[in-house]
Structures are given as C-alpha cells and as structure tokens.
Amino acid sequence: xxxxxxxxxxxxxxxxxxxxxxxxxxxxxxxxxxxxxxxxxxxxxxxxxxxxxxxxxxxxxxxxxxxxxxxxxxxxxxxxxxxxxxxxxxxxxxxxxxxxxxxxxxxxxxxxxxxxxxxxxxxxxxxxxxxxxxxxxxxxxxxxxxxxxxxxxxxxxxxxxxxxxxxxxxxxxxxxxxxxxxxxxxxxxxxxxxxxxxxxxxxxxxxxxxxxxxxxxxxxxxxxxxxxxxxxxxxxxxxxxxxxxxxxxxxxxxxxxxxxxxxxxxxxxxxxxxxxxxxxxxxxxxxxxxxxx
Amino acid sequence: xxxxxxxxxxxxxxxxxxxxxxxxxxxxxxxxxxxxxxxxxxxxxxxxxxxxxxxxxxxxxxxxxxxxxxxxxxxxxxxxxxxxxxxxxxxxxxxxxxxxxxxxxxxxxxxxxxxxxxxxxxxxxxxxxxxxxxxxxxxxxxxxxxxxxxxxxxxxxxxxxxxxxxxxxxxxxxxxxxxxxxxxxxxxxxxxxxxxxxxxxxxxxxxxxxxxxxxxxxxxxxxxxxxxxxxxxxxxxxxxxxxxxxxxxxxxxxxxxxxxxxxxxxxxxxxxxxxxxxxxxxxxxxxxxxxxxxxxxxxxxxxxxxxxxxxxxxxxxxxxxxxxxxxxxxxxxxxxxxxxxxxxxxxxxxxxxxxxxxxxxxxxxxxxxxxxxxxxxxxxxxxxxxxxxxxxxxxxxxxxxxxxxxxxxxxxxxxxxxxxxxxxxxxxxxxxxxxxxxxxxxxxxxxxxxxxxxxxxxxxxxxxxxxxxxxxxxxxxxxxxxxxxxxxxxxxxxxxxxxxxxxxxxxxxxxx
Numbered sequence: 001x002x003x004x005x006x007x008x009x010x011x012x013x014x015x016x017x018x019x020x021x022x023x024x025x026x027x028x029x030x031x032x033x034x035x036x037x038x039x040x041x042x043x044x045x046x047x048x049x050x051x052x053x054x055x056x057x058x059x060x061x062x063x064x065x066x067x068x069x070x071x072x073x074x075x076x077x078x079x080x081x082x083x084x085x086x087x088x089x090x091x092x093x094x095x096x097x098x099x100x101x102x103x104x105x106x107x108x109x110x111x112x113x114x115x116x117x118x119x120x121x122x123x124x125x126x127x128x129x130x131x132x133x134x135x136x137x138x139x140x141x142x143x144x145x146x147x148x149x150x151x152x153x154x155x156x157x158x159x160x161x162x163x164x165x166x167x168x169x170x171x172x173x174x175x176x177x178x179x180x181x182x183x184x185x186x187x188x189x190x191x192x193x194x195x196x197x198x199x200x201x202x203x204x205x206x207x208x209x210x211x212x213x214x215x216x217x218x219x220x221x222x223x224x225x226x227x228x229x230x231x232x233x234x235x236x237x238x239x240x241x242x243x244x245x246x247x248x249x250x251x252x253x254x255x256x257x258x259x260x261x262x263x264x265x266x267x268x269x270x271x272x273x274x275x276x277x278x279x280x281x282x283x284x285x286x287x288x289x290x291x292x293x
Numbered sequence: 294x295x296x297x298x299x300x301x302x303x304x305x306x307x308x309x310x311x312x313x314x315x316x317x318x319x320x321x322x323x324x325x326x327x328x329x330x331x332x333x334x335x336x337x338x339x340x341x342x343x344x345x346x347x348x349x350x351x352x353x354x355x356x357x358x359x360x361x362x363x364x365x366x367x368x369x370x371x372x373x374x375x376x377x378x379x380x381x382x383x384x385x386x387x388x389x390x391x392x393x394x395x396x397x398x399x400x401x402x403x404x405x406x407x408x409x410x411x412x413x414x415x416x417x418x419x420x421x422x423x424x425x426x427x428x429x430x431x432x433x434x435x436x437x438x439x440x441x442x443x444x445x446x447x448x449x450x451x452x453x454x455x456x457x458x459x460x461x462x463x464x465x466x467x468x469x470x471x472x473x474x475x476x477x478x479x480x481x482x483x484x485x486x487x488x489x490x491x492x493x494x495x496x497x498x499x500x501x502x503x504x505x506x507x508x509x510x511x512x513x514x515x516x517x518x519x520x521x522x523x524x525x526x527x528x529x530x531x532x533x534x535x536x537x538x539x540x541x542x543x544x545x546x547x548x549x550x551x552x553x554x555x556x557x558x559x560x561x562x563x564x565x566x567x568x569x570x571x572x573x574x575x576x577x578x579x580x581x582x583x584x585x586x587x588x589x590x591x592x593x594x595x596x597x598x599x600x601x602x603x604x605x606x607x608x609x610x611x612x613x614x615x616x617x618x619x620x621x622x623x624x625x626x627x628x629x630x631x632x633x634x635x636x637x638x639x640x641x642x643x644x645x646x647x648x649x650x651x652x653x654x655x656x657x658x659x660x661x662x663x664x665x666x667x668x669x670x671x672x673x674x675x676x677x678x679x680x681x682x683x684x685x686x687x688x689x690x691x692x693x694x695x696x697x698x699x700x701x702x703x704x705x706x707x708x709x710x711x712x713x714x715x716x717x718x719x720x721x722x723x724x725x726x727x728x729x730x731x732x733x734x735x736x737x738x739x740x741x742x743x744x745x746x747x748x749x750x751x752x753x754x755x756x757x758x759x760x761x762x763x764x765x766x767x768x769x770x771x772x773x774x775x776x777x778x779x780x781x782x783x784x785x786x787x788x789x790x791x792x793x794x795x796x797x798x799x800x801x802x803x804x805x
Binding site: 024025028029061203227228229 | 543545546548549710737738773
C-alpha cells in the first residue's frame with residue numbers, strides 16, 4: 001500500500017557527533033530523522049572520539065525516530081573508519097556528503113552490505129542518502145540516486161554548492177533555484193526523496209519559514225535543520241492543513257461516486273477532476289495519515 | 294518525630310521555641326488574633342528627615358539582639374542592606390537577627406559582619422552563593438529559618454517574626470515618608486514585600502536616593518507607617534535591579550517543556566474564559582507565556598487576572614487585553630515597572646494579599662493555574678528548590694509552596710537530567726513544596742500527573758502529550774545517568790524549612 005510506504009522526512013535534524021548532551025537529547029524534539037554529524041561539525045582531532053560516541057549513542061539510547069549518520073567522505077582519511085565504527089551500531093541511514101559520482105555510492109553500498117552480513121543485520125536494512133554539494137555532483141545526480149537500491153534521498157548542501165558556483169547565498173535563494181530544481185528532477189526520476197539544505201541563521205524564523213515554503217512548493221520532501229526549534233516549523237509547513245485534507249476527501253468522494261455512476265466526466269465546484277488531481281488528493285491523505293501516526 | 298511529609302524533624306531544635314511538625318497543607322487551624330503595629334504619635338511639625346544612616350540607627354533605638362528587616366526588590370542591584378549592616382557594625386551593635394524578604398549574591402558582602410557576630414541569626418526566603426554555603430555550614434547561632442513569601446507575611450502578621458527595625462529602600466520618597474517604587478533612578482516597581490514590614494515593624498526607616506516634595510504620588514507605603522527618612526547617594530544599581538525586557542527563552546529544551554506545560558493547561562478544564570494564571574520567571578515557565586498567548590487567541594478566550602513576579606510577556610498580554618488585571622508583588626524587568634506606573638489595571642499588592650494563608654484569603658486561592666520550576670522532584674511529587682545535589686543551600690523558597698497550595702492546577706517544570714544527574718528522585722534532598730499540592734511534573738521527556746488527580750489524567754487522554762507515570766520518568770533518567778547515591782546526611786540541623794502555615798516541613802542538615 002502506498003500509504004504505508006510513505007516515510008516522513010520533513011525535518012532531518014543535524015546534531016554534532018561530539019556533544020554528549022546533545023546526543024542524549026536528540027530524540028526529544030520530534031524530528032523525523034536525527035543526523036549525527038561526524039563530518040563538518042567535528043574537528044579533525046576529535047573524529048575518533050565522535051565516532052565512538054555516536055556508535056554508543058545509537059546502541060545505548062533509544063531514539064523514537066530515524067537515525068542517520070553523516071560520515072566523512074570516503075576519499076578523506078576518515079570516511080572508511082567512520083563506517084567501520086558506526087555500522088556495527090546499525091544506524092538507519094548513512095549520509096554521504098559531497099557526493100560526486102555513482103561510484104562513491106557503490107563503494108559504500110558494498111561496505112554496508114558486508115557489515116550487514118557480518119553483524120547479522122537484515123540485508124538492505126541500512127539505507128543511504130547523499131548530499132550534492134558541487135556542480136559536478138549535480139551533473140551526476142541521477143547516477144548517484146540510482147547507484148544503489150539503498151538510496152532513499154538526495155539532499156542539497158547549499159553552502160558548499162553556492163561556494164562551488166562562485167557566488168554566495170541570498171535570503172531569497174535565487175542562486176540555488178536551478179540546482180534545487182535539477183536535484184528534485186533527479187530524485188523524482190529515481191523514485192526517491194529530495195531534501196533541502198539547512199537554513200543557517202537559527203534566529204531568523206521568518207526567513208526559515210519562507211525558504212521552507214518555497215522548497216515545499218518546488219516539490220521537496222523535507223529540509224535539513226540545525227536547530228531543534230526549526231523542527232516544528234518545518235513540519236508545520238509540510239503538514240497538510242485541515243482545509244487541504246477536507247478538499248482531498250471531497251475530491252476522492254466525488255471521484256468514487258463518478259466511478260460508481262460510470263460517468264466519464266467528474267467535476268467538483270465547477271472544476272474538472274482528472275487523474276493527477278486524484279493522485280494529488282491521495283497523496284495529501286496519505287501524508288496526513290503518516291503525520292497522525 | 295516524622296511529619297506528614299515523611300521527614301524526620303527533631304522535637305527540640307536549638308534556638309527555636311516551638312517546633313510544630315507539618316501535618317498537611319491545610320491542617321493547621323490558627324487561633325487568636327494577628328499582632329498589631331506599635332502605637333506611635335507623630336506630631337505636627339515633627340521632622341522625620343535625618344542626616345545619616347548612623348543618626349537613623351540611633352533614632353530607631355536599635356540594640357543588641359534585635360531583629361532588622363529589608364526588602365529584596367532591588368535584587369542583585371541592592372545597596373541598602375549592605376550599607377545599613379555596615380553602619381550598624383560601626384556602631385558596635387551585635388547579636389542581631391537578619392530577616393530580609395530574601396537575599397541575593399550582592400549581599401555576600403555582609404559575611405564579615407556575620408563572622409564578627411554583628412548578625413547571628415537569619416530568617417529569610419533562602420540563600421545563594423557564599424551566604425547559602427555559610428548557612429549550610431552552621432555558622433550562625435541558630436538554624437536559619439526559611440519561609441515562603443506567604444509564610445513570611447503570615448509570620449510577621451501573626452507575631453512569629455517580630456521586626457524591631459525595618460530599613461526599607463525607597464526609590465521615590467518624600468520627607469514625611471510616603472514612598473513608591475515606580476519613580477526614580479533606582480525604580481524597582483512593586484514594593485509588595487516591603488509593605489508587610491512597613492505595616493508591622495516597631496520602627497520603619499525609609500532610605501532613599503530620590504527625595505521628592507511632599508506628597509509622593511502614587512503612595513505605595515504611607516507616611517503613617519514610616520518613622521524616619523534618610524537620604525543616601527545611591528540605594529541600588531539600576532542594571533542589577535531590573536533587566537531590559539525579559540524575552541522568551543531560545544533554549545530548545547526549555548521551549549519544549551513550555552509547550553508541554555501549555556498543552557496540559559489547554560487540555561485541562563481551567564482553560565476557559567476568565568482563567569487566572571501565574572508564571573514563574575524561570576526559562577521554561579516564562580516561555581510558556583508565548584504559547585499560552587497563542588492558544589488563548591486561537592480559542593478566543595481572555596483571562597481574569599495574572600499574578601507575579603511580573604515580566605514583559607505578562608505585561609504584553611495585559612496590554613493585548615488577554616488579561617483583565619495583573620496583581621504584582623515584584624517586577625523583574627523595565628517594561629513591568631513602566632506598566633505598573635502607567636496601567637491602572639496593573640495593581641501593586643502586598644506579600645500578605647499575595648499569599649498569607651492565615652488571612653481571610655490571599656489571591657493565590659483564586660489562581661487557576663501556576664507554572665513553577667524546580668531544582669529536583671521526587672516520585673511523591675515533592676519539590677526541592679533550596680538545596681543542590683551536595684546538600685548546600687542555593688535557592689529560595691519564594692512563592693513556590695504558596696502558589697502550589699493555592700492554585701487549582703500546579704505545574705512544576707524541571708529537566709529530567711541536569712548534567713549527569715537525574716532530577717526525578719526517590720526522595721528530594723529538601724522538601725519545600727509537598728507533593729500533595731503538586732499536580733503535574735513536566736520534563737523534556739514526558740509529563741507525569743499526580744495520581745490523586747484522576748480528573749486531570751482523564752482530560753489528558755487523547756491529547757497526544759507524552760503522559761507517563763512518574764516512576765517511568767525516573768527509570769528513564771536512571772537508565773541514562775545511573776542512580777545517584779543518596780547524600781550522607783549529617784546530624785546538625787542548620788536550617789528549617791517552614792511551610793507557609795508555620796509548621797516544619799523539612800530541615801537542612803549540615804553535610805558530612
């Protein structure tokens with residue numbers, strides 16, 4: 001059933017992997033996914049401590065949500081060690097930063113497969129997602145998205161991407177417009193989710209909400225967040241309103257009635273209802289059901 | 294003997310005439326009459342304005358062994374208490390009992406005078422920093438008596454605490470002793486705590502840095518209660534008296550707890566037209582103001598009154614028309630001081646009106662909801678706000694037990710863990726507020742409802758709030774942080790925690 005397959009990733013919250021207090025409280029804010037970061041948030045001298053801490057946190061603490069780990073890229077001196085220490089704790093997802101080729105994904109896929117076999121986890125139980133942070137990565141986005149059946153989402157890493165474009169981020173985000181759209185196309189073509197970049201100014205709630213509304217309209221499934229306060233805000237943007245739910249129910253009811261009457265043309269409030277409108281209504285209700293769970 | 298809160302209270306305590314064990318929040322039925330103030334006869338043409346603190350001390354008749362009092366409205370910006378104690382020490386007076394409405398870090402400066410025997414006993418709301426440590430180490434001639442704000446008003450009005458001389462800092466004062474707290478460079482807002490001292494002390498000395506022509510308007514404390522007036526250079530540091538507008542916390546953990554607290558209120562029967570409310574000034578309880586405001590607007594209801602400890606978020610709700618009236622014993626920031634001065638619906642009240650349980654009825658009796666913070670709580674819903682995890686006095690009782698007893702819904706907010714220590718315990722180190730007056734405990738990981746409140750448990754069903762048993766919360770904390778060993782209790786009683794009715798709910802023993 002479509003409805004059961006829908007996995008909400010409206011707010012994927014980053015937590016620095018070297019902060020015990022934050023790791024301990026990561027689960028209390030209602031994020032759909034927590035992402036323990038052992039990459040950019042952790043200094044080179046603390047990488048080993050952070051991976052151990054994240055390993056133990058995943059193993060010992062019970063998180064009420066999906067748990068992902070952002071590892072260092074496997075071309076750095078840390079990425080493979082990250083996988084070695086973290087996979088035995090069985091995170092739900094491994095997030096690869098700065099993905100540029102499908103080959104990166106294939107290598108990690110294989111390492112995860114070996115770990116699953118070694119530790120007796122079900123094959124395919126650890127998923128993957130990749131962040132596109134360079135123009136080159138974006139050019140290979142579809143290849144990356146389809147390189148492994150483990151892939152559940154593509155994300156865009158806005159700050160790095162914009163740096164790679166040789167520009168800077170504006171509040172309106174026009175510089176990311178094409179990249180976001182292209183990333184979304186690749187994700188949709190591959191049948192996986194698309195997750196937007198973090199909004200760095202944790203004190204600008206208005207800016208955060210405006211950006212989240214924008215990316216929702218573009219078609220994104222969720223947003224990476226850096227502050228627990230942004231979790232609820234992001235989720236509210238993505239959650240269908242009562243009005244949307246009512247409307248979707250009416251669309252489906254009218255459609256069902258038309259099918260029963262074997263009538264070819266369906267209209268509601270003077271507007272024609274065709275297949276895409278029915279599909280959208282089904283999606284709204286599936287989403288609402290997933291939110292209620 | 295074991296009191297009704299399950300605490301061992303010695304039958305005889307050094308320096309305490311009568312020890313009455315706590316028997317339940319409303320068990321004591323007081324008899325007799327309140328005490329009356331001393332009769333004086335201020336004659337026409339008499340001069341109250343004196344030249345110096347020294348002259349005022351002489352005029353007040355202060356002698357060895359007497360009791361002096363102060364208010365704590367200047368908070369950590371207070372210059373009065375330290376200056377007066379200094380002047381008293383210079384006069385060679387000794388063996389005094391210090392009975393201020395509360396003490397702040399700034400008052401650590403009097404420690405040398407305690408060590409020298411100028412002050413030998415303390416009766417107040419609590420202690421922090423070095424003074425708290427000094428109390429805990431038993432450096433005084435008898436145990437410190439810790440009272441709630443309502444309990445102190447009761448003790449003064451019933452004669453348990455007799456004040457010989459009250460030295461009251463007055464931000465705005467005339468030469469015949471009328472004063473208020475809303476004008477002048479040292480404005481602190483309400484003089485609610487000082488009102489009780491002024492009404493009952495044998496001698497009242499007003500100390501001001503802002504002498505204005507007679508008569509002051511408005512009058513918070515009237516000339517009929519004030520014997521002498523002294524002008525000094527400064528009675529306080531404005532920066533320490535009141536902060537700029539207190540803002541809602543940005544700490545996500547506090548915001549989460551504030552949201553849970555608001556959720557509990559929203560699903561209770563008390564969230565209706567005419568609700569009355571008190572919020573603490575702590576991070577989570579203050580932050581609840583924002584969420585409550587949103588919910589009240591969404592539900593289209595307005596409240597009857599708010600009580601405080603007033604802060605800017607409360608003032609905003611008053612101005613928005615979300616509350617009809619604010620009752621104010623103390624102000625925490627500049628907007629609340631301004632509001633008290635300018636808004637006729639913002640009403641100054643005395644600590645007695647606020648919370649004295651042995652009156653015909655304080656305003657806390659009319660409270661629907663209060664949100665309070667806690668240092669630690671236990672599985673019997675008892676609350677400690679006085680001693681830290683080493684058994685050292687580091688907080689004040691304030692209005693905690695008063696509002697918990699008065700309000701129909703008393704919500705206590707505390708993090709499940711502080712650092713590596715669980716804050717839901719088998720038994721709190723020191724009971725300030727008894728569990729039978731606490732209805733809900735809120736932590737960042739879940740909400741526990743007092744099992745006595747079956748009605749509330751019922752109304753929270755289907756609310757989607759994380760309601761758990763208190764034991765489950767404790768288990769969660771222990772799983773994360775392990776079980777701390779209980780503090781090894783010493784024998785020497787160094788402080789009494791007086792319940793608001795004058796009975797002893799707990800004692801603080803000197804740590805081993």
